[in-house]
Amino acid sequence: MESHEIVLAVLRAAAILMLVMGMLPVAARLECRFRSLGGGAFGRRRLGPVQMAADVVKLLSKREDGSGRGAALAFASALAFVASVGVAASIPFSPGMRAWGTNLSISVCDMRSGLLFTLAMISLWTLFAFVSRLRIYDKRSFIGALGLTSTYFSYFLAMLLSVAGLLIVSGTMDLGEMVADQGGAIWRWNLVRQPAAFVIFVISLCSAARAPFASESCAVDDDASAERTPFAGISAALCALSGRVLLFAGAALIAAAFLGGWQIPFLSYGEGVTWFAGWMPGWAGFAVAMALGFAAMMTKTVLVMALCAWAMANVPRLREDQFSSMGWKVLLPLAMVNAVITAYIVLRIG
Amino acid sequence: MESVLFYIFAVAALISAVAAVTRIDPLMSALWLVGFFIPAAALMALLGAPVLAALVVMVSASVAMVMAIFVIMLIDPKMRQRQRLVRFGKILGVAASGYLAIVMAIAVAAPPFTASPSSGDYFESPATLGRVVISRYALPFELVGIMLLTAAVAAVIIGRREASS
Numbered sequence: 001m002e003s004h005e006i007v008l009a010v011l012r013a014a015a016i017l018m019l020v021m022g023m024l025p026v027a028a029r030l031e032c033r034f035r036s037l038g039g040g041a042f043g044r045r046r047l048g049p050v051q052m053a054a055d056v057v058k059l060l061s062k063r064e065d066g067s068g069r070g071a072a073l074a075f076a077s078a079l080a081f082v083a084s085v086g087v088a089a090s091i092p093f094s095p096g097m098r099a100w101g102t103n104l105s106i107s108v109c110d111m112r113s114g115l116l117f118t119l120a121m122i123s124l125w126t127l128f129a130f131v132s133r134l135r136i137y138d139k140r141s142f143i144g145a146l147g148l149t150s151t152y153f154s155y156f157l158a159m160l161l162s163v164a165g166l167l168i169v170s171g172t173m174d175l176g177e178m179v180a181d182q183g184g185a186i187w188r189w190n191l192v193r194q195p196a197a198f199v200i201f202v203i204s205l206c207s208a209a210r211a212p213f214a215s216e217s218c219a220v221d222d223d224a225s226a227e228r229t230p231f232a233g234i235s236a237a238l239c240a241l242s243g244r245v246l247l248f249a250g251a252a253l254i255a256a257a258f259l260g261g262w263q264i265p266f267l268s269y270g271e272g273v274t275w276f277a278g279w280m281p282g283w284a285g286f287a288v289a290m291a292l293g294f295a296a297m298m299t300k301t302v303l304v305m306a307l308c309a310w311a312m313a314n315v316p317r318l319r320e321d322q323f324s325s326m327g328w329k330v331l332l333p334l335a336m337v338n339a340v341i342t343a344y345i346v347l348r349i350g
Numbered sequence: 351m352e353s354v355l356f357y358i359f360a361v362a363a364l365i366s367a368v369a370a371v372t373r374i375d376p377l378m379s380a381l382w383l384v385g386f387f388i389p390a391a392a393l394m395a396l397l398g399a400p401v402l403a404a405l406v407v408m409v410s411a412s413v414a415m416v417m418a419i420f421v422i423m424l425i426d427p428k429m430r431q432r433q434r435l436v437r438f439g440k441i442l443g444v445a446a447s448g449y450l451a452i453v454m455a456i457a458v459a460a461p462p463f464t465a466s467p468s469s470g471d472y473f474e475s476p477a478t479l480g481r482v483v484i485s486r487y488a489l490p491f492e493l494v495g496i497m498l499l500t501a502a503v504a505a506v507i508i509g510r511r512e513a514s515s
Binding site for chain 1: 351381400401403405408410414415418419476
């Protein structure tokens with residue numbers, strides 16, 4: 001690797017991290033709004049960033065509990081954070097442009113199997129749900145952890161199979177190619193081409209993302225659902241943060257995979273660039289197209305975030321067995337049927 | 351750059367592998383096994399096989415669950431007290447490790463490997479990987495599937511016998 005390539009890679013990763021962090025207040029605001037959580041305490045309303053800085057100092061200086069599980073808990077919270085930021089790593093937030101010898105876009109890197117990588121990151125969430133409860137020698141919390149992971153798996157499988165239909169239609173695992181393939185025309189978007197996959201994917205992602213953090217157990221004050229109680233200080237903050245990061249990253253994933261990503265409806269990227277090139281230098285035209293694409297992507301992402309936050313707050317919680325049977329008996333067969341039908345149609349037409 | 355990353359991940363993988371074998375608490379052992387899989391996935395990504403890396407991460411997440419369930423269902427909690435000093439399993443384990451060490455030593459002394467097949471997009475593209483799995487390596491793939499099925503059935507049977515007694 002050349003040295004300027006390394007610098008560029010670091011800059012791109014930092015840009016995505018800053019984007020994720022910058023969207024955290026939006027995610028928190030949406031969640032508070034839909035869940036009627038009050039939208040922050042008194043101090044945060046009055047003092048704003050000062051209160052936030054004070055909070056960070058407070059969290060950093062807090063002590064861990066004396067149970068001697070500090071290392072495992074730190075591992076768990078770091079895992080949750082890495083897994084949620086990792087989801088955002090392979091999502092292209094803007095169209096690419098040729099610059100400094102590479103294809104530059106607002107993303108960490110262009111992965112040939114970006115969608116698979118994202119799913120791998122999401123699957124790490126089970127580990128968090130599990131590790132955070134692992135060393136408590138308490139049968140109830142342990143059984144709660146196992147129940148949680150099993151519900152998580154039932155939705156994760158449905159998510160994987162709904163992605164199968166998506167892959168058959170787009171023929172690629174590269175999210176950048178997938179966005180380019182969908183194009184500006186709305187009827188080419190995967191939302192229209194794969195409506196069943198969209199519904200299954202959104203439901204399972206919301207359920208799977210809610211599972212590790214907000215427990216599905218009916219008794220919320222139950223020991224089995226107390227996944228955050230062992231955490232203190234900065235680990236607790238990281239856990240709370242990760243839920244919001246995943247809300248943003250999951251919404252961006254849905255926007256990229258199903259809603260055309262950075263494509264602006266009814267506009268063609270290539271035509272736009274040539275139109276801009278008519279009255280400004282070529283690189284500026286690319287930059288403007290990139291900025292517009294980024295704006296479109298963020299608009300879609302925020303809309304999906306609102307949809308997910310609304311659904312998570314308003315859809316009534318099911319009992320654990322109902323929740324599991326919804327995943328295994330409804331979503332999984334539906335996703336399977338969807339994949340088979342899609343494969344049949346694609347084989348027949350193409 | 352890449353060799354530095356390789357050594358970091360290799361050391362992390364080795365440490366967690368050793369820890370996974372030496373822990374007394376089987377649950378911690380399962381956790382360390384996961385800790386082994388993550389740097390192993392990073393190593394595969396370094397070798398230019400990102401699809402395999404992602405798959406390894408996915409598998410490692412479920413490995414933790416499966417190990418935990420095995421630990422809860424199949425390991426007798428009182429077993430630790432009646433541990434014998436030398437067991438057949440230990441002898442077998444030492445023999446197997448010795449064999450593995452000899453094979454590794456031979457492999458390092460005279461590497462039987464040819465050049466890395468990752469030139470081109472052999473491992474990079476999911477399509478190529480899928481095609482290879484169902485054509486050239488179809489038999490091992492099916493055998494692994496049968497093995498896993500057998501293991502699942504066996505686990506159910508062992509678990510049931512424990513419950514009824």
